Every structure is written in structure tokens, then in C-alpha cells.
Amino acid sequence: MLSLSLSAHSQPGTKSGERIIDGALYIDPASPFYPADLAERGAQGTVILLLEMNPDGTVKTAHVRTTSRSDELDAAAVRKALTMTYQGRGDSPPLTSLHIEFQRRVLDSKTCAEFNRELLWFRNAYPGRPDAHVYALQVAGNVARLEAGSRHAEVRGRLLDALPVALDDTVHGCANSPEARFWQVFNQALKDATYSRRKGSYPPEWRDDKVACAASTPCGAPGKLPRSILRIKPDDPIALPGVIRITPDMPAYPQELAAAGIQGQVTLHVGLTKTAEIAAVEVTYNQYGNADLARAAIAHIRKLGFARFASLDPVPAMLIVPVEFRKDTTETLTTKTCADFNVDLAAWRAASPKGRPVQMRVFEIGAEVLAREAFDSALKDSASPLRLPRGKFEIADKAAAACLAQPQSLFMAILRKEAGSAEAQ
Numbered sequence: 001m002l003s004l005s006l007s008a009h010s011q012p013g014t015k016s017g018e019r020i021i022d023g024a025l026y027i028d029p030a031s032p033f034y035p036a037d038l039a040e041r042g043a044q045g046t047v048i049l050l051l052e053m054n055p056d057g058t059v060k061t062a063h064v065r066t067t068s069r070s071d072e073l074d075a076a077a078v079r080k081a082l083t084m085t086y087q088g089r090g091d092s093p094p095l096t097s098l099h100i101e102f103q104r105r106v107l108d109s110k111t112c113a114e115f116n117r118e119l120l121w122f123r124n125a126y127p128g129r130p131d132a133h134v135y136a137l138q139v140a141g142n143v144a145r146l147e148a149g150s151r152h153a154e155v156r157g158r159l160l161d162a163l164p165v166a167l168d169d170t171v172h173g174c175a176n177s178p179e180a181r182f183w184q185v186f187n188q189a190l191k192d193a194t195y196s197r198r199k200g201s202y203p204p205e206w207r208d209d210k211v212a213c214a215a216s217t218p219c220g221a222p223g224k225l226p227r228s229i230l231r232i233k234p235d236d237p238i239a240l241p242g243v244i245r246i247t248p249d250m251p252a253y254p255q256e257l258a259a260a261g262i263q264g265q266v267t268l269h270v271g272l273t274k275t276a277e278i279a280a281v282e283v284t285y286n287q288y289g290n291a292d293l294a295r296a297a298i299a300h301i302r303k304l305g306f307a308r309f310a311s312l313d314p315v316p317a318m319l320i321v322p323v324e325f326r327k328d329t330t331e332t333l334t335t336k337t338c339a340d341f342n343v344d345l346a347a348w349r350a351a352s353p354k355g356r357p358v359q360m361r362v363f364e365i366g367a368e369v370l371a372r373e374a375f376d377s378a379l380k381d382s383a384s385p386l387r388l389p390r391g392k393f394e395i396a397d398k399a400a401a402a403c404l405a406q407p408q409s410l411f412m413a414i415l416r417k418e419a420g421s422a423e424a425q
Contacts, residue, residue: 023243023265023287023322024099025080033080034102035072042104042117043070044135045125047077049098057086065097069125073102093284097267097320103135110136110182112174119171132167140186141167146330146372162193169193243322244300247332252300253325257292261340261347263325263361264288266297270319276310278302284320288351297323328362330369336362336411338403345400358396366415373416395419 017030029039045068052060062081064074077100086092104110104118115136122134131137141163148159169189174182243265248258264287271280281301283294301321309315327344328336341362348360357363398418403411 023267023285023324024101026101026103026105027080028103028105033076035076038070038072038102039104040117042114042119042121043073043125044068044102044104044118044121045070045073047074047100047102049077049081049100051081051096051098053086053092053094053096055092057092059084062098068102076102095269096284107136107139108183111178112180112182112185113178115174115182116178119174131171132164136182137167137170140170140183143371144190146368149330158194159190162190165193166190243324244304245324245326246296246300247329248327252296252303254292254296257290257296257325258327259343261327261344262288262290262293263327263344263347264290264293264351265322265324266294268297268301268321268323270301270306270321272306272309272315272317272319274315276306276308276312276315278305285322288348290351293325296325326361328365330365330372333362333365333369333412334410337407338409338411338414339407341400341403341411342407345403356393356397357400358393360396362411363396363399363415366412369412370416370419 017028017032017034019026027034029036035043046066047064047068048066050063050065052062054060059082062078064078067074068077077098080100081098084098086096104114115134118136119131119134122129122131126133132141144159144163144166148156148163166186166189169192170182170186173185173189174180177185246252248255265285266283266287267285269282269284270278271282273279278301281298283298286294300323306319309319344360344362345357348355348357352359395415395418398421399411399415402414402418403409406414
């Protein structure tokens with residue numbers, strides 16, 4: 001949904017605590033735009049803004065379309081948006097959207113006390129939602145599912161059956177041992193649940209157990225969380241949740257574009273009639289400015305249609321629809337050759353000459369595979385912390401150079417080797 005990038009004095013990937021992935025801006029506590037007191041109290045959340053743009057590409061006004069449930073985080077998102085400028089091709093659009101995620105991302109060193117504060121905030125901000133929706137538990141669950149996907153059917157079934165129990169055990173274990181490491185508690189919980197083959201969840205009274213925090217850093221109640229004071233216009237466009245992802249095995253991805261390594265995100269504003277038929281489609285963001293990719297996105301959306309919105313009263317007049325063309329997945333990456341990566345790298349450098357390889361989507365997917373392997377190692381020994389590769393910029397640079405020199409090699413073999421070398425240093 002993002003049609004902006006950071007201004008020239010703060011390019012993506014260079015500002016501490018901020019990065020852009022799949023068109024969303026992720027902000028962690030290292031950023032000056034993440035209020036320190038909120039980060040300490042475990043506040044996290046998603047803010048979607050509608051931005052009115054000036055002709056020179058600066059942001060005129062920002063309206064909160066989806067609130068984080070915290071006025072302070074919403075206001076911080078607005079402050080950040082007002083520092084940004086349009087960096088796309090062509091003229092600045094008059095209206096666009098910006099997706100901002102405030103996340104406490106460091107999980108391999110997270111203590112249970114820190115997790116408990118995040119859980120307390122989440123329970124107050126989203127009463128009634130399952131604890132499994134807390135960011136740390138979502139990541140733990142996703143890594144476990146990635147791990148399960150690499151196992152044979154019997155072990156995969158046991159892991160997936162055990163996962164809900166392990167997540168509940170992690171909440172209970174961290175409540176009782178705030179000084180413990182979050183990943184150690186989760187690793188042990190998953191191992192115990194897998195081998196005991198327990199299913200189901202704890203009774204409600206266990207799920208509502210008290211949350212314990214370290215005496216030096218008390219939990220602190222987040223207080224009242226009112227609706228955002230930044231008003232939403234009744235006729236504002238509705239942003240679809242998630243991204244419509246298109247891969248080369250789908251007819252919507254032109255094979256000649258996939259073969260040339262052309263990928264990226266296109267965001268569309270889709271106008272609907274009162275009967276939910278498509279009246280008009282406008283491209284508001286084209287990540288790398290490729291006209292063929294934009295045409296493919298429009299064709300797919302017109303074919304897809306939005307008849308399911310006809311039951312809404314009223315039918316939204318405008319939808320914001322992000323479409324991502326992505327060549328690689330965690331499954332296909334295992335057989336990707338460096339020759340194929342080199343084609344992608346050449347296309348990416350032509351579209352983004354000032355960028356660095358680490359900003360390519362393939363390295364984010366590769367990091368997911370490495371995280372799964374790191375989790376597998378930690379699962380075998382719960383006393384060992386989860387170790388994720390450090391120095392992602394250098395790893396990506398070296399992997400790209402090695403692939404250019406060894407086009408016959410497998411991409412993941414090269415990436416795994418460079419990540420291992422970085423970990424050993």
C-alpha cells in the first residue's frame with residue numbers, strides 16, 4: 001500500500017530502527033519515532049494512514065484509516081509520515097496510503113519479562129482476542145510452522161497438533177518465570193507438547209493467569225486506550241487487509257516478466273459502483289515503475305472482481321488493493337540457482353540503481369529459511385538460545401557477489417555459507 005519512500009536524507013535501510021518491506025514501513029524501538037515509554041511498556045501496533053500529497057511530493061496531511069488502539073502510536077505514525085516525500089516515478093499522486101508497523105522485533109534475546117509487558121498491553125488493547133495474536137507468539141508460531149513444513153508427514157502432524165498447546169504453555173511459563181528467555185521457554189514448551197502429544201488448550205482460568213514482570217521494570221497498566229482522536233472521513237477508501245500475491249505458477253504473472261526477473265508491488269485504487277462492479281482502476285504505486293507489471297495487476301484485479309462486497313451497506317466507493325508479483329517462496333527457494341538469482345539481480349539493479357542487494361525480496365525469504373534452520377537447531381537443545389544471522393547487509397552483498405562468480409551453484413547454499421561465516425566472526 002506504500003507509495004512513498006524515505007526522503008533523500010533518510011533512505012530505506014540506512015536509518016536505525018526503520019525499514020521498508022513489501023511496501024510497509026516497520027519501526028522498532030531504535031527509531032526516534034517509536035516513543036520510548038510506549039516501547040518499554042510493550043506497546044505495538046499497526047497504523048494505516050491516508051495521505052494527501054502536495055505537488056512537490058511532500059505530505060500535506062495524514063489521516064488515520066486504521067488505528068493501533070493507541071493515540072500516541074497513531075500520532076507518532078503521523079509525525080513520521082510528515083517527514084517523508086514521494087520517490088516514485090512520475091508526478092506525486094494526490095492521495096495515497098501508508099502502512100506503518102510498530103514492532104519490538106528482537107526476539108532471540110527477549111526476556112519473559114519483556115514478553116509479559118507486551119502481552120499485558122495486547123490484552124488491554126484487544127480484549128477478547130487470543131493471546132496467540134501477540135507479535136512474539138505469531139513469530140514463534142510461524143517459525144514452528146516453517147519447521148513443520150520441512151518434516152515428513154508424521155512429525156509434521158505432531159508439531160502442528162502440539163503448537164496451540166506450546167503457545168499456551170509459553171504464556172504460562174513466562175508468567176511464572178519472568179527472568180527466563182522467551183525462546184528457551186517456547187522451545188521447551190514445543191518439545192514437551194510434541195513428545196507428550198497433548199492437544200487442546202488450557203482452561204480459561206489458566207489463560208487469564210497473572211502476568212509477572214521483573215521488579216526493576218514493572219509491567220505498568222497501559223491505561224485507557226480510546227479511539228484515535230485523528231478522525232476518519234466517511235468516504236475514505238477502504239484498504240484491503242494483506243497483499244494479493246502472484247507467483248510465476250499463476251496465469252496472472254506474465255511468463256516473460258518472470259523470466260526476466262521483473263518483480264515488485266503495484267498498488268491500485270479500485271472504484272466500485274453501488275452494486276460492487278469495478279468502475280475504474282488507477283495505479284497509485286508502482287514499486288519499480290514497470291508498465292507491463294502494472295497492466296498485469298490491473299488485468300488480474302478486473303478478472304478477480306469484488307462481487308463479495310455487494311452485501312455491504314453501503315458498498316465502499318473505493319478500495320486500496322496492493323498486488324505483489326513475487327518469483328520466490330520458501331518452497332521454491334530450495335532449488336533456485338545462482339543463474340536465476342543473477343537474472344533477478346540485474347533486473348533489480350536496473351530498477352533500483354542506488355539500492356543494495358539486501359533490499360531484494362529474495363533475501364527476506366532466504367532469511368525465513370535460515371530462521372527455520374536456526375529454530376530447528378534451538379529446538380534440539382532448549383538450553384541454546386535461538387541464533388539468527390547478523391550483519392544482513394554484508395551477508396547479502398557477499399552472497400550476490402558469490403552468485404555472480406558461481407552461477408551453477410544453488411542460491412541457498414551460497415546464502416547459508418555466507419550467513420555461517422558471519423556468525424563465526
